[in-house]
Every structure is written in structure tokens, then in C-alpha cells.
Amino acid sequence: MTNSITIFKREMISYFYSPIAYIVIAVFLLSSGYFFARILALSQQATLMYSLANTQVILSILAPVITMRLLSEEVKSGTIEMLMTAPVTDFEVVFGKFLAALCLYLVMLAPTLLYVVFLGWVGEPDMGPIISSYIGLALMGSMFVSVGLLMSALTRNQIVAGVLGIVTLVILFYLGFAVSGTEGWYVPVLQYVGTYDHWEPFTKGLVDTKDIIYYVSITVLCLFITIRTLESSKWR
Amino acid sequence: MIQVEHLSKRFGDKTAVDDISFRVDEGEILGFLGPNGAGKSTTMRILTGFLPATSGTARVAGYDVFTDSLNVRKQIGYLPENVPLYLDMRVNEYLTFRAQLKGVPRKDRRARIQEALEKCGVVEVQNQIVGTLSKGYRQRVGLADTMVHNPRILILDEPTIGLDPNQIRQVRSLIKELGKKHTILLSTHILPEVEMICGRVIIINNGKLVAMDTPGNLTSKLRGGATIHLEAKGPFRQIKAGLEGIPSVLSVKGEDESAAPSGTRTKTHRFVLETDKGRDVREEVFNAFVENKWVLLGMKKEAVTLEEVFHQITTREAEEAAGPLPPAEGPAPKGGIKETVSGLLSRVKSKGSRA
Ligand SMILES: Nc1ncnc2c1ncn2[C@@H]1O[C@H](COP(=O)(O)OP(=O)(O)OP(=O)(O)O)[C@@H](O)[C@H]1O
Numbered sequence: 001m002t003n004s005i006t007i008f009k010r011e012m013i014s015y016f017y018s019p020i021a022y023i024v025i026a027v028f029l030l031s032s033g034y035f036f037a038r039i040l041a042l043s044q045q046a047t048l049m050y051s052l053a054n055t056q057v058i059l060s061i062l063a064p065v066i067t068m069r070l071l072s073e074e075v076k077s078g079t080i081e082m083l084m085t086a087p088v089t090d091f092e093v094v095f096g097k098f099l100a101a102l103c104l105y106l107v108m109l110a111p112t113l114l115y116v117v118f119l120g121w122v123g124e125p126d127m128g129p130i131i132s133s134y135i136g137l138a139l140m141g142s143m144f145v146s147v148g149l150l151m152s153a154l155t156r157n158q159i160v161a162g163v164l165g166i167v168t169l170v171i172l173f174y175l176g177f178a179v180s181g182t183e184g185w186y187v188p189v190l191q192y193v194g195t196y197d198h199w200e201p202f203t204k205g206l207v208d209t210k211d212i213i214y215y216v217s218i219t220v221l222c223l224f225i226t227i228r229t230l231e232s233s234k235w236r
Numbered sequence: 237m238i239q240v241e242h243l244s245k246r247f248g249d250k251t252a253v254d255d256i257s258f259r260v261d262e263g264e265i266l267g268f269l270g271p272n273g274a275g276k277s278t279t280m281r282i283l284t285g286f287l288p289a290t291s292g293t294a295r296v297a298g299y300d301v302f303t304d305s306l307n308v309r310k311q312i313g314y315l316p317e318n319v320p321l322y323l324d325m326r327v328n329e330y331l332t333f334r335a336q337l338k339g340v341p342r343k344d345r346r347a348r349i350q351e352a353l354e355k356c357g358v359v360e361v362q363n364q365i366v367g368t369l370s371k372g373y374r375q376r377v378g379l380a381d382t383m384v385h386n387p388r389i390l391i392l393d394e395p396t397i398g399l400d401p402n403q404i405r406q407v408r409s410l411i412k413e414l415g416k417k418h419t420i421l422l423s424t425h426i427l428p429e430v431e432m433i434c435g436r437v438i439i440i441n442n443g444k445l446v447a448m449d450t451p452g453n454l455t456s457k458l459r460g461g462a463t464i465h466l467e468a469k470g471p472f473r474q475i476k477a478g479l480e481g482i483p484s485v486l487s488v489k490g491e492d493e494s495a496a497p498s499g500t501r502t503k504t505h506r507f508v509l510e511t512d513k514g515r516d517v518r519e520e521v522f523n524a525f526v527e528n529k530w531v532l533l534g535m536k537k538e539a540v541t542l543e544e545v546f547h548q549i550t551t552r553e554a555e556e557a558a559g560p561l562p563p564a565e566g567p568a569p570k571g572g573i574k575e576t577v578s579g580l581l582s583r584v585k586s587k588g589s590r591a
């Protein structure tokens with residue numbers, strides 16, 4: 001576990017030495033700020049519900065950007081050899097990198113708390129849905145980041161890893177919409193697999209265990225496959 | 237300290253390491269030689285747990301590299317061949333990270349890092365971003381990393397490549413000094429380096445172990461004899477005959493200078509003697525000159541260099557692989573080099589079985 005913390009720290013150093021952290025944060029703040037302002041002006045309601053609902057697509061794009069180089073770059077530059085010949089386990093490496101990506105994701109979200117402060121100033125927001133939304137965002141973030149990390153383990157090209165992650169997450173997002181209104185056994189399956197139906201309740205103030213289980217289990221599954229991929233890369 | 241038994245590694249249908257067995261004893265500095273693509277780096281990667289072997293076993297500090305990889309990795313400091321470092325970190329940040337990862341206790345960390353920085357001559361660049369360092373300095377940072385946790389075993393893949401001559405000397409003496417307390421396995425293409433620092437040498441070629449001995453034994457026993465250069469004055473034919481008469485002189489080549497134009501002041505003949513099996517014939521040569529009252533102007537004995545040994549062993553192997561020659565077990569054709577190579581091989585085998 002201390003090794004995961006060590007790796008976490010090194011990844012955080014690396015994030016803030018490279019432009020990537022600043023770019024991701026700036027893009028997120030610009031786009032979420034735009035939605036927040038527009039939606040607030042249109043709805044005249046002191047709620048984050050609508051603007052946060054919109055952030056999911058932005059996050060589907062930014063999370064893979066955060067994670068894309070985490071493992072692919074290690075393999076490409078050969079630093080994986082230094083890393084894996086130190087006394088660390090594959091789990092510790094993957095978990096440390098996951099923590100770092102999740103941390104940057106949360107740092108990226110943090111400034112939106114100002115919107116909440118602003119809402120409190122202009123009106124009387126219902127704090128329940130706002131708190132549940134942030135819980136949802138954190139859970140969703142861990143899933144998105146783990147999907148992105150898995151893609152980074154699958155290829156040594158970080159751009160490919162990023163694109164794969166974005167495509168996967170955007171498909172998962174639209175899966176629920178694509179089948180709504182149609183009939184068939186696959187409709188509930190796809191709606192369960194898709195991300196949107198699990199996210200929406202959080203924006204309404206509902207924290208349901210079935211949604212928590214969805215996010216946590218996909219996170220664990222992706223981290224598990226990532227560890228396995230790292231192990232098996234030795235055998236190639 | 238390191239025991240390797242019948243280790244093989246295949247990549248697809250390419251055999252990079254082919255049934256290698258050797259051992260490195262505690263406190264020893266073992267040099268690992270071989271032409272490009274011989275399988276040195278692959279062997280080292282197996283020893284450090286980075287690659288799994290296809291067959292065979294290897295134990296480092298008593299732990300199996302495959303089943304007990306984590307314990308093995310705690311005991312070693314490894315410098316991979318291209319020194320992959322995180323280019324975006326500062327040198328001291330990088331070494332702090334590595335020291336933490338390798339479990340250096342917090343209270344010792346600063347001192348260990350300082351010592352590694354000093355020994356590797358990177359104190360003055362410790363606040364620089366690794367990516368902005370020159371190749372030689374990155375190499376030094378890599379070296380500092382290998383020793384930062386004071387490991388029992390160092391595995392260094394071409395540690396002096398890319399360094400300037402002063403630094404090469406410094407690193408060599410550093411390795412020699414480290415060799416007093418640590419067990420070291422190092423690969424290199426610089427042969428004088430091996431003679432200077434290694435107690436023992438392994439030569440591999442095409443994944444196969446072709447020689448294992450001390451550098452001294454390799455050079456003296458391998459071709460057996462030495463070459464002696466003479467400068468002399470006197471009757472050319474008689475001198476040549478006299479030299480040929482000395483026991484264990486195999487051949488005498490000479491340049492007859494008596495017919496040289498009279499303008500040339502010295503009529504100095506040059507002779508080159510090839511001698512047999514490590515016997516020193518210089519005394520006999522001298523006596524022959526004294527008896528016959530010839531004039532001996534100079535005599536120089538030239539030992540076979542490790543470079544020659546390396547060249548002979550490795551190119552011979554390549555010819556063997558290419559040509560339709562009988563299998564290695566078959567009767568070896570007559571010929572000095574061939575014999576000594578198979579002799580060496582049998583010695584290697586007997587050592588392996590003793591281990
Ligand atoms: N991952 C790999 N996949 C396929 N072949 C490989 C791989 N790694 C090494 N090889 C092959 O194995 C052989 C041995 O390579 P290795 O790097 O061990 O040589 P080396 O002795 O270190 O050479 P050099 O002196 O050039 O560093 C080479 O023919 C190489 O092409």
C-alpha cells in the first residue's frame with residue numbers, strides 16, 4: 001500500500017509538470033461554466049441538476065485524457081522495466097496510478113463547488129440533490145478513470161488509448177438512449193450496462209445501492225483486467 | 237549469489253537464450269560478454285524478474301526469480317540497457333521516488349540519496365529535470381538509482397556506455413569499489429574494462445555460453461602461446477635457423493634486411509615468434525644470441541588480448557552455425573582454436589555440474 005502511495009505521488013508530480021492537468025482543468029471549467037451559466041439563465045432555478053446532467057459527456061472525454069498515458073507511456077519509453085524490477089506488485093502499480101487519476105479528476109471538479117456557493121448566494125438551493133450529485137460524480141469518475149486506465153494498458157500508444165477510452169465511454173453513455181422506446185429482452189440489459197440510467201438518479205437526490213454497485217463493480221472489473229494485462233504483457 | 241541452470245528463452249521461434257548455466261559467487265564481479273544480439277540483456281531481464289524464462293531455473297540470493305520475484309527484486313539494483321528514466325521529474329525527486337519504492341527507511345533516505353548522488357557525480361544536477369540531462373548524466377542518474385537502496389546484488393547492463401573517458405574511469409573504480417561489498421553482474425562491449433574490473437568472464441554467443449573463466453586464463457590458456465617480437469643484427473639465415481631450433485617455438489617469421497640498400501644505416505632484422513602453450517622462451521632466445529654472438533636489439537612478448545579471444549570464440553561460433561559442420565558433439569576437426577574452444581566448453585560443463 002505504501003508503494004501505491006509512492007506511485008500516486010510520482011504521478012501527481014508528473015501531472016503538474018506537464019500541461020495535461022492544466023489543459024484538462026481549463027477545458028472542464030470552461031465547458032461546465034458555460035452550461036451552468038446558460039442553464040441558470042434559462043431555467044431560473046437554483047439547482048445544479050441540469051448542468052451536472054450535461055457534464056457526463058464532457059467527463060467521458062476528459063477522464064480518458066487524464067489516464068491515457070499512465071501505462072502506455074511507461075511501456076513505450078521503457079520505464080516499465082525500471083518500475084517493474086523494483087519490489088512492487090502489479091496491483092500496487094495499477095492502484096497507485098488509479099488513485100492519481102481519480103485525484104486529478106476530483107481536483108478538476110473542485111472549482112464547481114463555487115457554483116454551489118454562487119447558487120446559495122442568489123437563491124435557496126436544495127442541498128440534497130447537490131450532495132448526491134457529487135457522490136455520483138465521484139463514483140462515476142472512478143469508473144471512467146478505470147476504463148481509461150485499462151485502455152492505457154492495452155496499447156503502447158497514448159493517443160490510441162485516449163481515443164479508445166473516449167469511444168467506450170461515449171458508447172456506454174448513449175447505450176441507454178439508443179434502445180429507449182424499443183422492445184426486446186436486450187433493452188433492460190443495455191439500459192443497465194449504459195451509464196446514463198445510473199447517473200440520473202444522483203442528480204435528483206437519489207442514492208441507490210444498485211447504482212453504487214454498478215459503478216464500483218465496473219471499476220473493480222477494469223482494474224482487475226488492467227492488472228492481468230500488465231502481468232500478461234511479460235509473456236509476449 | 238546468482239545460480240542459473242539450463243536457462244532458455246524463446247521469442248516465437250527465435251531462441252534468444254539457449255540452455256545457459258552459470259553462477260556468480262558472493263562478492264564477485266562477473267563480466268558478461270557477447271556480440272550484439274547474443275542474449276545478454278535477455279538473461280539479465282530474466283534474472284531481474286522482468287521477463288519469464290521459457291525453461292530452466294534461476295535463483296538470486298537464494299530466491300527463485302519466478303516464484304519469489306518480489307524477494308529477488310528487493311536484493312538487486314538493476315540498470316537496464318537504455319537507462320529508461322522518468323524524463324519529467326527532477327533528479328532528486330526521481331531518486332527520492334526510487335528510494336521510497338525500494339523501501340529505504342525514511343530516516344536513512346536523505347543520506348542514501350546524498351551518497352548515491354555523490355558517488356555518481358550528479359550532485360550539481362540534482363535539481364535539474366531528467367529530460368534536460370545529457371546521455372552521460374542520465375546514465376549516472378541510473379547508476380545512482382541502482383545503488384540507492386544498498387542492494388546486495390547489482391545487475392548492470394552496459395553501465396559505462398555513453399560516458400566520457402574521465403567518467404568511464406570513475407565509474408569503473410566505483411564498480412570496483414562496490415564489488416568489495418556487493419555481487420556484481422555486468423555486461424559490456426569494452427573488453428579492457430572487463431580485464432580491469434571483472435574477476436571472471438562469461439562469453440555468450442547466439443544465446444549459448446561459449447566460455448567462462450578469468451580474463452587471465454582466457455587470454456593465456458585459450459590460444460596457449462604468446463607472440464614474441466625480436467629485433468636483431470647478424471646473419472639472417474643462421475639466426476632464423478637458431479630460433480627455429482628452440483623447443484616449443486612453433487614458427488618464426490622474419491624480414492631479411494641484409495639486402496637493404498646500403499644507405500640504410502641499420503641492417504636490423506625483425507622476427508616474429510609464435511610459441512607453444514604458455515612456455516616462456518625468452519631466456520632460451522637470449523642464450524642462443526649470446527652463444528652465437530649475434531646482436532639482440534629488442535625483444536617484446538605480446539600476450540593474446542581478450543579482444544582476440546572474444547573475436548575468435550564468437551566468430552568461430554558464427555561460422556559453425558552457418559556452415560554444414562558436424563554437430564558440436566561430433567569429433568572436433570584438428571585445429572588449434574577449435575580444440576581450445578571445445579576444451580573450454582567441456583571445462584564450462586564440468587563447472588556447471590559441480591555447481
Ligand atoms: N521482446 C523481444 N521479442 C523478440 N525478440 C527479442 C525480444 N527481445 C530480444 N529479442 C531478441 O533476442 C536476441 C537477444 O537480444 P538481447 O537484447 O538479449 O541481446 P544483447 O546480447 O543484449 O545484445 P546487445 O549487445 O546489442 O545489447 C536478439 O536477437 C533480439 O532480437
Ligand SMILES: [Mg+2]
Nearest residue numbers: 276277278317
Ligand atoms: Mg543488450
